[in-house]
Amino acid sequence: MFNNDNKTGGGIQKQQHIMTVALTLFEKYGYDKISVDRIVKESKTSKGSFYQHFPSKSSIFMMRFMEMDKSYVNIYSQVRLEHHLAIDRLEAFCLSVYTSIEKELGKELMRVIYSAAIIDQKHTFFTSEDRKLFKIILEIIEDGEKDGSLEEIISKKQFFQVIIQTLLGTIYYWGLQYDNQSLVEIGTPLIQQIVKSYK
Amino acid sequence: MFNNDNKTGGGIQKQQHIMTVALTLFEKYGYDKISVDRIVKESKTSKGSFYQHFPSKSSIFMMRFMEMDKSYVNIYSQVRLEHHLAIDRLEAFCLSVYTSIEKELGKELMRVIYSAAIIDQKHTFFTSEDRKLFKIILEIIEDGEKDGSLEEIISKKQFFQVIIQTLLGTIYYWGLQYDNQSLVEIGTPLIQQIVKSYK
DNA sequence: TCATAGACTAGACTGTAGTCTAATGATATA
DNA sequence: TATATCATTAGACTACAGTCTAGTCTATGA
Numbered sequence: 001m002f003n004n005d006n007k008t009g010g011g012i013q014k015q016q017h018i019m020t021v022a023l024t025l026f027e028k029y030g031y032d033k034i035s036v037d038r039i040v041k042e043s044k045t046s047k048g049s050f051y052q053h054f055p056s057k058s059s060i061f062m063m064r065f066m067e068m069d070k071s072y073v074n075i076y077s078q079v080r081l082e083h084h085l086a087i088d089r090l091e092a093f094c095l096s097v098y099t100s101i102e103k104e105l106g107k108e109l110m111r112v113i114y115s116a117a118i119i120d121q122k123h124t125f126f127t128s129e130d131r132k133l134f135k136i137i138l139e140i141i142e143d144g145e146k147d148g149s150l151e152e153i154i155s156k157k158q159f160f161q162v163i164i165q166t167l168l169g170t171i172y173y174w175g176l177q178y179d180n181q182s183l184v185e186i187g188t189p190l191i192q193q194i195v196k197s198y199k
Numbered sequence: 200m201f202n203n204d205n206k207t208g209g210g211i212q213k214q215q216h217i218m219t220v221a222l223t224l225f226e227k228y229g230y231d232k233i234s235v236d237r238i239v240k241e242s243k244t245s246k247g248s249f250y251q252h253f254p255s256k257s258s259i260f261m262m263r264f265m266e267m268d269k270s271y272v273n274i275y276s277q278v279r280l281e282h283h284l285a286i287d288r289l290e291a292f293c294l295s296v297y298t299s300i301e302k303e304l305g306k307e308l309m310r311v312i313y314s315a316a317i318i319d320q321k322h323t324f325f326t327s328e329d330r331k332l333f334k335i336i337l338e339i340i341e342d343g344e345k346d347g348s349l350e351e352i353i354s355k356k357q358f359f360q361v362i363i364q365t366l367l368g369t370i371y372y373w374g375l376q377y378d379n380q381s382l383v384e385i386g387t388p389l390i391q392q393i394v395k396s397y398k
Numbered sequence: 399t400c401a402t403a404g405a406c407t408a409g410a411c412t413g414t415a416g417t418c419t420a421a422t423g424a425t426a427t428a
Numbered sequence: 429t430a431t432a433t434c435a436t437t438a439g440a441c442t443a444c445a446g447t448c449t450a451g452t453c454t455a456t457g458a
Contacts, residue, residue, distance in 0.1 A: 006435070014436085014437095035414055035415080036414075036416080037414070037415090045437080046438045046439060047416080047439065047440095048417095048418090048436080048438055048439070049438075051415095051417080052437075056415080111317050112318065115315070115318040116314070117375065118310050118371065118374045119311065119314040127375050127376075158388050159388075161385065161388065164368075164372060165368035165372045165385075165389050166364070166368055167368070168368045169367045169371065170364050170368070172364075172371050173360070173367050176316065176317060176325070176326050177326075186364075189353075189358075189361050190360075190365070193361060194393075196396050197395050206406095207453090207455080213406085234444055236444070244407075244408090245407055245408045246407095246409065246410095247407050247409070247447095247448090248407050250445095250446070250447080251405075254446095255445080256444095256446090
């Protein structure tokens with residue numbers, strides 16, 4: 001989706017500038033109240049330039065989302081310190097992910113991403129094997145096979161899919177709600193249920 | 200979303216006609232290759248008429264989805280015959296729902312619905328308390344408290360949310376995939392995992 | 399039977415995401 | 429330095445979902 005390999009220095013700066021302006025506008029007025037024309041106008045650039053740097057309007061949010069994905073590494077290194085068994089790390093990591101998503105990204109961004117990802121084949125990052133989130137979960141599963149806390153699982157791939165469905169289901173459900181129940185609160189029972197049977 | 204109380208006979212016929220034509224076109228060419236103008240042209244009507252009967256393009260799929268929801272009652276009555284414990288009924292019902300969705304509705308429809316429901320507040324049916332799906336699941340949970348197979352749950356509401364997240368997560372994950380793994384195949388491990396801890 | 403309300407129809411119009419083309423700028427190599 | 433290549437930019441243009449307005453049809457009930 002974002003191949004920045006051939007970008008000039010000015011190009012990267014412009015991309016960052018557009019993104020900052022757009023995120024500020026979205027924050028202030030809401031995603032669907034802000035048109036690409038408005039973003040272009042406020043960041044003093046042009047449509048051509050915008051679509052040089054972003055494949056779609058929603059990809060601005062997707063880029064923010066991708067930045068967040070990187071930070072899961074830090075979140076996990078904290079979780080490693082606090083929990084020794086893989087199974088405990090799995091639960092703690094998922095809940096930390098929920099907290100970060102709600103705090104750093106917010107519901108509107110997640111709605112736009114979840115809406116776009118399932119309809120638009122451009123959003124390949126969402127399911128890309130490169131996602132740190134996926135790598136960390138796979139690592140936990142492998143650790144769990146070694147330390148015995150997840151030795152009962154039938155196959156790594158299958159258990160991985162179970163966890164991803166859990167995360168997607170919780171976040172999607174949270175996105176549907178118009179109350180203020182927090183993501184962690186909504187997601188805790190399901191992940192605990194999964195984890196419980198291995199204890 | 201669809202309040203047909205004040206429709207005339209001709210109105211209901213026209214709505215049905217437009218829907219039939221649209222679904223045929225979607226089937227043949229794909230949802231995003233068919234414009235509302237095309238639907239209007241092929242069904243020999245007008246934009247004004249189309250939007251009299253449907254609040255949006257995606258609501259054609261939503262209407263199909265709502266029809267399907269009604270049929271869950273039949274699915275569940277079959278499940279009741281085959282399983283006596285509520286916990287077993289829960290598992291069997293979810294898997295039957297997966298089978299029906301894949302067979303009757305298909306992945307493209309589900310993608311459009313899942314994409315629209317999370318972004319568009321018009322799609323209230325998706326989370327409406329009136330959905331047969333929700334009523335059946337609540338009924339199973341209540342039966343489970345009576346027959347003892349679900350007596351360990353902390354609260355009905357919380358367990359209900361766990362099941363809904365499970366269904367949403369599985370279907371959303373399936374919608375993301377571009378391989379041919381079936382929905383039941385993808386969903387079986389997670390629902391079994393949930394159910395396992397009550398056995 | 400006539401009047402009224404509101405359901406229905408037609409299609410012109412609007413708003414906006416995304417495309418296209420032509421021109422300009424930067425970088426790398428001969 | 430000259431030239432080729434490819435990134436970048438501008439903004440006119442296209443496609444299409446959804447709105448609006450003006451007018452017609454239909455059921456009801458006085």
